[in-house]
Amino acid sequence: MKNGDVVSSRYTVQSHIGRGGMQDVYLAFDQLLGVNVALKTPQAGQPDKRFSHSAVIAARVNHHNVAKTLDYFEENGQLFLIEEYVPGETLDEKLIRFGAVDPHLGARVFHHLSKGVAASHHAGVVHRDLKPSNIIAEPGVNIHELKITDFGIATLTEEVFAQAAREGELTRSTSGTIRGALPYMAPEMMFRSPGDHPGTEADIWSLGAMMFKILTGDYPFGVYLQAAVNVQNQKRAPWPAFMTSHPQYKPLAEELQGLVEQCLTYDPAKRPSADHLVKELSNVCYINVHRSEGSVDNLIQNGYSGFATGDDGSVFFSMESVYGVRRPSVTKNNRICYSRFSGLPKHRGHPVVVID
């Protein structure tokens, strides 16, 4: 597709914005309603039936933490899916900047994702490919609006598993696209044989694996084939000490670790449901205040605290407020993100995370 192409006399292609597992994604402008949309079309060689099937499945889910399916049609023998366009970046891209996300922002991500997953499970839809690159959030250091997208290999719990098993799901698993999913893939998905029917529990594992990566900056089981080996040997990476070394983060970090560990239970039957996670997370206390970005100006008190300046002014921060392995300084690790709380002559920044 070229920029400027119009499909269905309605959607004007603006730019190519991504390549998913089996489809190309374009930013398009909906002339009829005057809004930007994501236009998806299967890559050459992908079976149309699978694409149309995933469209119908994704369209069943109606929740603000899931990208909405808006339209679907065929034109000149080509299939098109129109999805809600969320301006921003994927969680994958955000994690590269953050390294590890502090437990307060992490709890928020966990809460919202659990809501989205619960809504899709209520609609009988299992995503089966939950990973940070399938989550979209607004640009910058805030994660207020999270949307799960790309029900690429989503499968209807009841109706379609029989078919997937007949066709041999594992043959598809050798493709390159599955490699990106491996670090987050549930054991029963990795080692399934024809006739196995991984269900909603597989999404819960993926949610737990994602939260491990978000809170620690590391993969719970490594990447590529190493992930499969470690999952098989039940060798999960330990929680890093920095999560609980500061008393300001310890209580919340431990609460979240407990929930993540439940999600990463090897026996699918023992994992919590998405509803259970939502219930737990709706009682978790976290600091949910707008985040700012700034640069470290100087450190004082032998490096115990310092000052930083962003677009919205200067803040004072203490090293006790810093989460993660990277320590802010003027020369190295100069960029930080924080919430601002009123004070004199400078506001206070907390929680603080070094970002790229």
Place this chain on the structure above:
Amino acid sequence: MMIANRYEPTGTTAAGGMGEIIECIDSHLQRRVIIKRLHAGIEERRLIDEQKALAKLRSKHVVQLYDILDLSDGPKRDKAIVIEFIEGVDLDVGSFKVGLEYLNVLWQIACGLRDIHQAGVIHRDIKPDNIRLDNEGVVKIIDFGLARSSDEAKTHSIIGTAIFMAPELWSDKTVSFDQSIDVYAFGVTCLALLSANVPTELAHRPPQAISLATLSASLVGLSSDLVVLIHACLATDPSKRPRMIDVQALLARQLLKNQHRALVVMNGQAHLLDRNNRKITLNAGAVGSLTIEYDGLDFNVSRSSGAIYLNNTPAQASDVVPGCCVITFGDGSNRRFVTFDVSHPEVMP
């Protein structure tokens, strides 16, 4: 018969605020949608413009617009909008009791109206019938009113609609009105969700001013802050009514009552303050001491003696502690620092 070669009517139709309503199956995505036929004219154009403005906003409380169709029956050329079908229930008059669930629904309605007003749109027909609770517990505001200007509104004889009309709409003259008519209707909705018997002042045509005392009697159990808020929504003078963004904020604050947690770290030791443990006194020997108490909404300084600072501001009795702060005891090189961080659950639809 298939509509626009795509939408298959299921047989369910109804007359709605803005025209004929046809429930259909979208054959492309195999899901239910609602088609609303609009009658040609100025109102039709305004409605489509409003729907487009709302589509840009992408509010979780507003129904998704999918498509706009041209329907032509012989010489008649009407437009129709295709919107999402919301699985759930309409809110019922008298179906709530004062409590958390009631507050949550009011808060969500307020969030929806805030979004609608942010898009520059006036709903014009806020009432429980036009508010739906979807299966995920999310409030959706539906059925944007077509005509709510003076005469047309008065001749509209649907019982239950008149009572939601702001006093200024009852004028004999052509009246201009703004978003505050939705705020008034929100105020009446707060009452209607609790009981079908609203105070007689509001049932008058046009409605009369209601005293705070009379209103309180219909809102037993609600915090006085919220009674005052709803009273302001019902002000006969439109300029006295609050904006929905402020209504939303006050409701959100009340929803968090007694849900906060403060983590106090002193000398590496963590202490928690919450609804079960509301008071802490921090002693720093000769420097002085500081007492902080939780009243369910804020953490307040109840006593302060000596050189004590909250984020570098001298601490004084009745100060509200900032959401996150460093408490400094003493001046100069022997200062001691205590961190005080307030968090709370996130209120979500």
